[in-house]
Amino acid sequence: MKETTTSTRALRSDSERTVHTILEAAERVLSRNPAASMEQIAEAAGVARTTVHRRFASRDALVAAMASWATRRFAEAVDAAHPETTPPLVALYQITANVLRVKIDWSFAMSLALTADREAAHVHADIEERCERLFVKAREAGVLRADVDPAWARRVYYALIHEAAQSRDADADTLAARLVDTLLRGVGTGQSLT
Amino acid sequence: MKETTTSTRALRSDSERTVHTILEAAERVLSRNPAASMEQIAEAAGVARTTVHRRFASRDALVAAMASWATRRFAEAVDAAHPETTPPLVALYQITANVLRVKIDWSFAMSLALTADREAAHVHADIEERCERLFVKAREAGVLRADVDPAWARRVYYALIHEAAQSRDADADTLAARLVDTLLRGVGTGQSLT
DNA sequence: GATAGTTGCATCAATAGAGTCGCAAATTGT
DNA sequence: ACAATTTGCGACTCTATTGATGCAACTATC
Structure with missing residues (x-):
């Protein structure tokens, strides 16, 4: 499971940065409106909605994260x-x-x-x-x-x-x-x- | 606008009782889950969903009430x-x-x-x-x-x-x-x- | 018992949101 | 420059929910 090359490590680090960006955006959006859509969260994070779905299998998964x-x-x-x-x-x-x-x-x-x-x-x-x-x-x-x-x-x-x-x-x-x-x-x- | 016969008054009083029942049920349901559906609210009020829609034009109208x-x-x-x-x-x-x-x-x-x-x-x-x-x-x-x-x-x-x-x-x-x-x-x- | 009003039920259309997919473009490390 | 990976975009399906409607049944009042 652990990265074996520097390349993989760098890429994984990028992924985690994206995940964190989405989490922060979700916090910002959902604290104002708990019923906000994935679209709104994605927009606040500055990414496409599909990207959010790639990182989190479902809405529940995002909230759980x-x-x-x-x-x-x-x-x-x-x-x-x-x-x-x-x-x-x-x-x-x-x-x-x-x-x-x-x-x-x-x-x-x-x-x-x-x-x-x-x-x-x-x-x-x-x-x-x-x-x-x-x-x-x-x-x-x-x-x-x-x-x-x-x-x-x-x-x-x-x-x-x-x-x-x-x-x-x-x-x-x-x-x-x-x-x-x-x-x-x-x-x-x-x-x-x- | 005001009732002119006892019959009308009695019927209006019934209506208001229903409205109040729905408001109470909505409070009970929405306090537990703010995203609850009209169906759930109606069920908690012991009425059909259509009845709720007859009393309140929309979901927003119910919440506003x-x-x-x-x-x-x-x-x-x-x-x-x-x-x-x-x-x-x-x-x-x-x-x-x-x-x-x-x-x-x-x-x-x-x-x-x-x-x-x-x-x-x-x-x-x-x-x-x-x-x-x-x-x-x-x-x-x-x-x-x-x-x-x-x-x-x-x-x-x-x-x-x-x-x-x-x-x-x-x-x-x-x-x-x-x-x-x-x-x-x-x-x-x-x-x-x- | 007749009547007016209300309700339940079945059903309909319209909509929004979730979740998936393929492909081209961009990014990043080597 | 090359290769691996990620992203954005567009399109699609599927489902839940909202809101509307016609009709039969019920209830209370007269």
């Missing part, structure tokens, strides 16, 4: 923060910044997690679990309030990630700092309803 | 809280609870705001503006932190509304209480990164 690609980047983003060994607050910040970097460019593809195949679903479940462990650690370290439902806290965190990824009014680090600050302290002055 | 319906309910939910005259914190809680009640049942239809017609877009812009005024009032009253970007605060609020509407693990009032508490105080113990 997007999910797979985004999932890989997602897992890398979490791994890079070493959430198991880093202090919880630092890990939270690092993960946030890294994930935002991915999600800003692959928003649609990342929303495919639920629809994705067994492979990708497993990776997502794994990440979910690591996030859960991180939140438990943070709670035990006194970073998170003990009177807040952990599941809700994580949901809030995901919602803020999603929101921050939409508002591209700053770089990932700035967004992450603001996000974590909001997550932990809220936007109020400390008064409570209850 | 959903957007219009949800927009009306949305506006009512905000109005009922009297955000202009009620103290900010109370208004915030009331609006949250009312909007959640609508959004839990009309999640898909409410996401159509951006795609909707001029009419609906105007109503949404109006609500947006009233929300902005409410947040300004809340800030001036010392409820909201002055060092937080107001636009970001509102975005966070919308994100939490969206998230809370997805998690149907409690009634609207409970969700609203938790949401506002999280919005104002966050999920942390008060430590800051900076």
Whole structure:
């Protein structure tokens, strides 16, 4: 399966570049209109529709490839923060910044997690679990309030990630700092309803 | 245009009931799969596909009707809280609870705001503006932190509304209480990164 | 029971999109 | 310059979906 000559390697590298161009175009088009046609995706990628069909056997295959690609980047983003060994607050910040970097460019593809195949679903479940462990650690370290439902806290965190990824009014680090600050302290002055 | 006999009134009332049944079914089906066919919607509504086409000239017309319906309910939910005259914190809680009640049942239809017609877009812009005024009032009253970007605060609020509407693990009032508490105080113990 | 309105069903045409194929032209490495 | 590969283009089939229509059956009201 591996290339044996430099020629083959160069050509394969070109192919992969085309594939990546199509994936990026698909992300751009489908994030605006999930029902867009292959024609529109091909046009955005600057290639003919037939070329897209040559690279991806079907529409589903293309979408699956997007999910797979985004999932890989997602897992890398979490791994890079070493959430198991880093202090919880630092890990939270690092993960946030890294994930935002991915999600800003692959928003649609990342929303495919639920629809994705067994492979990708497993990776997502794994990440979910690591996030859960991180939140438990943070709670035990006194970073998170003990009177807040952990599941809700994580949901809030995901919602803020999603929101921050939409508002591209700053770089990932700035967004992450603001996000974590909001997550932990809220936007109020400390008064409570209850 | 108005009915003149009791007979006509009764029949029209039946028609409107059918229309409403279809709208509800469309919400249920399209929230799971935005690309669902008219056939699937009709089946979910328990009517023939032709009946749906009799009530709504086209697919777009059906979707527009959903957007219009949800927009009306949305506006009512905000109005009922009297955000202009009620103290900010109370208004915030009331609006949250009312909007959640609508959004839990009309999640898909409410996401159509951006795609909707001029009419609906105007109503949404109006609500947006009233929300902005409410947040300004809340800030001036010392409820909201002055060092937080107001636009970001509102975005966070919308994100939490969206998230809370997805998690149907409690009634609207409970969700609203938790949401506002999280919005104002966050999920942390008060430590800051900076 | 007569009537007006609504619905279900079968069927039709029109359309858009997915997927396939062959061939000429362009690209790229050697 | 040559060979391998990829691409664009045009044409094609096939299928799903939309939207329209005529007719018989049903329902509620009078």
